[in-house]
Amino acid sequence: MSRLSPSRRTPSRLAKFARTPKGTLLLVLLGLTLIAALRPADHAGLLNAAVSIVTAVVIDVGVALTCRRRAGLPDGAIITGLLVADILSHTTPLSIVAATTAVAVLSKHLLKVGRKPVFNPAALGLLVAIFVFGTGQSWWGSLALLPTWMIVIVIVAGTWIAIRVNKFPQVAAFLGTYFVLLLAMAVTHVGLPTNTPADALRVPFVNTALFLAFFMLTDPPTSPAGYGHQVVFGMLAALVGTVVFATIGGLAYLLIGLLAANAWQSISSLVTKRRTRPGPRASEPLRSRTVGP
Amino acid sequence: MAKISTRLMSVCAAAVTAVYAAGYIVTMPSAQANTSSMPDLGGTTPSQSTPSAAAKAFASHPPSAGSTNAVARHPHHARPKGGTGATGNSGAKAASASASASAKKPATTSRGTAAKMAKVKVAQYKDGVYTGVGSNPYGSLALSVAIRGGKIASVTINQYSMHYPQSVIDPQLPQEAVSMQTWRIYIVSGATASTYNFAEALYQALQKAKA
Numbered sequence: 001m002s003r004l005s006p007s008r009r010t011p012s013r014l015a016k017f018a019r020t021p022k023g024t025l026l027l028v029l030l031g032l033t034l035i036a037a038l039r040p041a042d043h044a045g046l047l048n049a050a051v052s053i054v055t056a057v058v059i060d061v062g063v064a065l066t067c068r069r070r071a072g073l074p075d076g077a078i079i080t081g082l083l084v085a086d087i088l089s090h091t092t093p094l095s096i097v098a099a100t101t102a103v104a105v106l107s108k109h110l111l112k113v114g115r116k117p118v119f120n121p122a123a124l125g126l127l128v129a130i131f132v133f134g135t136g137q138s139w140w141g142s143l144a145l146l147p148t149w150m151i152v153i154v155i156v157a158g159t160w161i162a163i164r165v166n167k168f169p170q171v172a173a174f175l176g177t178y179f180v181l182l183l184a185m186a187v188t189h190v191g192l193p194t195n196t197p198a199d200a201l202r203v204p205f206v207n208t209a210l211f212l213a214f215f216m217l218t219d220p221p222t223s224p225a226g227y228g229h230q231v232v233f234g235m236l237a238a239l240v241g242t243v244v245f246a247t248i249g250g251l252a253y254l255l256i257g258l259l260a261a262n263a264w265q266s267i268s269s270l271v272t273k274r275r276t277r278p279g280p281r282a283s284e285p286l287r288s289r290t291v292g293p
Numbered sequence: 294m295a296k297i298s299t300r301l302m303s304v305c306a307a308a309v310t311a312v313y314a315a316g317y318i319v320t321m322p323s324a325q326a327n328t329s330s331m332p333d334l335g336g337t338t339p340s341q342s343t344p345s346a347a348a349k350a351f352a353s354h355p356p357s358a359g360s361t362n363a364v365a366r367h368p369h370h371a372r373p374k375g376g377t378g379a380t381g382n383s384g385a386k387a388a389s390a391s392a393s394a395s396a397k398k399p400a401t402t403s404r405g406t407a408a409k410m411a412k413v414k415v416a417q418y419k420d421g422v423y424t425g426v427g428s429n430p431y432g433s434l435a436l437s438v439a440i441r442g443g444k445i446a447s448v449t450i451n452q453y454s455m456h457y458p459q460s461v462i463d464p465q466l467p468q469e470a471v472s473m474q475t476w477r478i479y480i481v482s483g484a485t486a487s488t489y490n491f492a493e494a495l496y497q498a499l500q501k502a503k504a
Contacts, residue, residue, distance in 0.1 A: 138486070168297055168302055169305070172305040179313045180312050186316060196324075197323075198321075199324075202317075
């Protein structure tokens, strides 16, 4: 008779974590980072990723200890660190990588509505980094600088994540609206001569939109749960992003679109909470009066 | 909450793919025009899907003075004030800034070594003005190099259509090329693609200038 050892019967904590949506996302992002680092020029990106992760973990644990909260595995902070490192150019100085990550993780703890962060931490950190530190972004983790066919890896992994976190309608609404607006721009010849829809629909720029849609837009704390709200959220992010792309250009338009949708999500959840908050019932005193002696 | 059905997901995915395909097809002429809009300078424009010649050259011949990465992490030159990185409007301005002939004194010993090494090679260049182009998926640029007395006298960016603003590399890189007398310039942090294009265009122009 063969008996399975307890370790075989029950999956390890790591295996359990890997099955959670956060665990899956973390593994996918790690995989993409390693694949992207196959490009010789992006080897340095791995060091950036390590620095970013360590910074994120230190700050997250530090905040937890300061607030006297239980410091568990800071999986959210690790994901934020990876996202920051995957988007910043591999030539970014390590101090700037750490500073960007610090801004991202701190924003999660400082800008909150209830217990949820208002903005996607990585997107906010990266946007601040552009304006304050003047950083460039290569989105190398989206495999933008690798052969075109590798975009299939991003699409397959991203679709899997979107289904795992139950955000497929949001991703479809974002990408559908984004591509429709780019098509409209192309047909009506709207936009800047240096930032054309032709660029946005092709590698490497389309990789950035896919990466944002699959791995940043789907962040559960900063995006709605209901399908109806998901569709509005995705469409709003695409609309704001495309307007910025058509009028200002650059590479930050996707981040701005996402942050605008985050803001809308927070405002709408606040409004909904106020509407549904139970107020004093007018009928109760009346009933007591009627029933009383 | 009920999960979205597989059939509905397939329909959504197909719709998104169809819209993307329509946009791709509609923009094909402008994408081709973007590629062919580079002035015909007699050089070969590298394929957008292949690594640029400069990138290969950087990989195979890293700058002698310290490694490329080390330089990129501690850039000698700060980004110009007002450079907005990726947010700025990509080089819509007309490119005209040229490097001053009175090049700065090399800041470090390593730069001095590189300049000394480059001096050996200057005799290879014929006097005149030569042009080169650099192109990669992030855009393209064209430049002209003036050779006087066998030396790089000035570098002028004539055409710039990168997604990073031109101010990130201009006048920094033209000045560096004049100062160091070589196309092996240092990578500008945050504008790697622009730097590679600049190096590639300069390499092409200097190849033409070789005796």
